[in-house]
Amino acid sequence: MFTIETEVSYLQIHPKDNILVALKDLEKGFAVDFQNEITYLKDHVQCKHKFSTTDLKEGDELYMYGVLVGEATKAIPAGSALTTANIHHATAPFSMGERKLTWQKPDISKFEALSFNGFARADGSVGTANYWLVIPMVFCENRNVGVLKDALVEKLGYKKAKGWAPEVDQLIGLYKTGLSVSDILETEFEQNSSTKVTDRVFANVDGIKFLTHDLGCGGIRLDSEALCGLLAGYITHPNVAGATVLSLGCQHAQTSILMNEIFKRDAKFDKPLVVLEQQVSGTEQQMLKDALKQTFAGLIKANEQHRTPAPLHKLCIGMECGGSDGFSGISANPALGYVSDLLVSLGGSVILAEFPELCGVEQELSDRCIDEDVAQRFMDLMTTYNAKALQDGSGFHANPSPGNIRDGLITDAIKSAGAAKKGGNSPIVAVLDYPEKVTSSGLNLLCTPGSDVESTTAEVAAGASIVLFTTGLGTPTGNPITPVIKIATNSALAQRMPDIIDIDCGTIIIGKETIEEAGERILNYIIAVASGEEIPKAVQLEQDDFIPWKRGVSL
Incomplete structure (x- = not known):
């Protein structure tokens, strides 16, 4: 891997690259010393942006990280900033090649003897947290999920005291005094406490999470089947102790599909699982009563879980990026x-x-x-x-x-x-396909x-x-x-x-x-x-x- 030296202004990431990355704003006329040649920048190049190292003709290929990343759409003199106005997306074709499985393993001596304290599950996985889930099989049940959230979160000690209600109260009070809009916009909010309202009833349960969505019916059956696989992935997840599932009854995403997906992922699944169907329960009130009692009973069982030492190989890490930059x-x-x-x-x-x-x-x-x-x-x-x-x-x-x-x-x-x-x-x-x-x-x-x-x-x-x-x-x-x-x-x-x-x-x-x-x-x-x-x-x-x-x- 490359190392960036202090005070370097630009970087070539791979020896094959004909693109350099500006590590800070570079002014027009800045002298770039690259491969024993001096090139003066033709444009101001913003930090994180790229510029050419050689004269390019229309159709010439551009390389970065050692791979083809673009093509010139016009002649580009050396030292010019690269923009959407002079290059466009291009990639190399791919096909079945030889296996390249040799790699330099890093030194793991600092970590081999380390462990983490997690929640051991019956299937051999280890969680980094201990949650209870409340999930709708179909969007028709989103409201009932919300009702359960209103009933449980604050009473069980999972609601934080610090919200924005005090600030809104302050604004209402200022409005009632006749304060002008400009004065209200310049108002400083008062300090508010961020302590919790109550202690948790279930000390070992990190929270109850209420997942809502707009799927489960309509669309195509593939959508509902994928949803069931996704929800099964959450229910069987090592960070989850148990779940409450609310179903209407007639939707495409049937609870039978969900259970098949659960056992596909964990053949010996034995977590506490509450499954209620509104069209069987009859009244909404009856289903919610059953949901509250059975969920509370499940939380008692989930609270029996404790953190214990586990080896680092029990970790599964997802790699993600968003709002990426240069x-x-x-x-x-x-x-x-x-x-x-x-x-x-x-x-x-x-x-x-x-x-x-x-x-x-x-x-x-x-x-x-x-x-x-x-x-x-x-x-x-x-x-x-x-x-x-x-x-x-x-x-x-x-x-x-x-x-x-x-x-x-x-x-x-x-x-x-x-x-x-x-x-x-x-x-x-x-290689896995969603939602495997x-x-x-x-x-x-x-x-x-x-x-x-x-x-x-x-x-x-x-x-x-x-x-x-x-x-x-x-x-x-x-x-x-x-x-x-x-x-x-x-x-x-x-x-x-x-x-x-x-x-x-x-x-x-x-x-x-x-x-x-x-x-x-x-x-x-x-x-x-x-x-x-x-x-x-x-x-x-x-x-x-x-x-x-x-x-x-x-x-």
């Missing part, structure tokens, strides 16, 4: 790649998802698959997904968001080549959209007991049952949004820390989070994002 692929993402290599070497499991953001690195990833069957499945899923997107008038090339583009990710291939760094260098042991579950130790690929919440939701269903989430622009995404650790690609973001960022990897950009050192720092933090000793910001903020993928084009 530094993602050279700081936080490769640091996660080193974490991936460490965990794989320790015998753990890692999930790399977001297939639209693996566009352009298909050959490298397929070559790393342990056998041709696994490689073929990856290539087939990528080809089918992109073809569907093209059929619907889009394609993987349309993945970068306006924010990505503004911060230097001007083609999907540039974004993808950096995003893939989260997967490190180890062989790929399995991880069953193999090592690096797993999971077909999901690039959309942050949909992908994180799917990674957790696949078994991720912690998710590492890199961001360059700032994204408050979390998950109801799995701690999401937010990692900044640049120090400016970490300083600007400290309420959502847990770890700053901008240290790599300024040469304060190597990728390997950052990776070890992240793994130590993971162990503390897995043991309940550190609480990530997304958990503190109750950022319980949950969006099932309605299988279709979502980039």
Whole structure:
């Protein structure tokens, strides 16, 4: 891996690259000393953006991270800023190649003897948290899920005292005094306590999480079957002690399908599970009475669980990114790649998802698959997904968001080549289709959209007991049952949004820390989070994002 020296202004990531990355704002006329030649910048190049190292003709190929990431749409003089006006997305074709399974394993001596304190489950998995779930089989039951939430959360001690009601009361009082709009806008809010209303009734249950969605009926049967698989992934998840499931009765997503999916994932499933059907219960009132009593009884059983030491190979880590920037692929993402290599070497499991953001690195990833069957499945899923997107008038090339583009990710291939760094260098042991579950130790690929919440939701269903989430622009995404650790690609973001960022990897950009050192720092933090000793910001903020993928084009 590369190391960035202090005071370096620009970076060539791979020897094959004819694109350089600006590590700070570079003015027009700035002298670039590259490969013993001086080139003067033709344009102002913003920090995180790219510029050419040679004169390019229309149609010439551009390389970054050692792979094809774009093509010139016009003549580009050396030292010119690269933008959507002079290059467009391009990738190399891919096919079945030779297996490339040799890799340099990292030194794991610092971690071999370490453990984390987690919740051991009957199926052999170990959770990093202990939650109870309340889930609707169909959107018709969302209201009843809300009723249970209103009834249980505060009384059981899971509601935080600090909300925005005191601030609203203050504004109402000012309005009633006749204060002007301008005076109200300049008002400073009073300080409010953030202590909890009550102590938890169930000290060993981290919370009751209420998952709502807009699926379960209508659409096509495939949607409902995928939903049942996703929900089964949450119910059987090591971070979940038990669940209450509310069904209407007539919907496509039948409880029988859910139970089949549960036993497919855990043949000896024995967690407390409450399943109630409104059309059988009769009145809504009767179903809610039964739900309250049976859920409370289940919580008593869940509270019997305690944290005990577990080896690090019991961890399953999901790798995610969102609000990516031009530094993602050279700081936080490769640091996660080193974490991936460490965990794989320790015998753990890692999930790399977001297939639209693996566009352009298909050959490298397929070559790393342990056998041709696994490689073929990856290539087939990528080809089918992109073809569907093209059929619907889009394609993987349309993945970068306006924010990505503004911060230097001007083609999907540039974004993808950096995003893939989260997967490190180890062989790929399995390729999973949504909403399948991880069953193999090592690096797993999971077909999901690039959309942050949909992908994180799917990674957790696949078994991720912690998710590492890199961001360059700032994204408050979390998950109801799995701690999401937010990692900044640049120090400016970490300083600007400290309420959502847990770890700053901008240290790599300024040469304060190597990728390997950052990776070890992240793994130590993971162990503390897995043991309940550190609480990530997304958990503190109750950022319980949950969006099932309605299988279709979502980039």
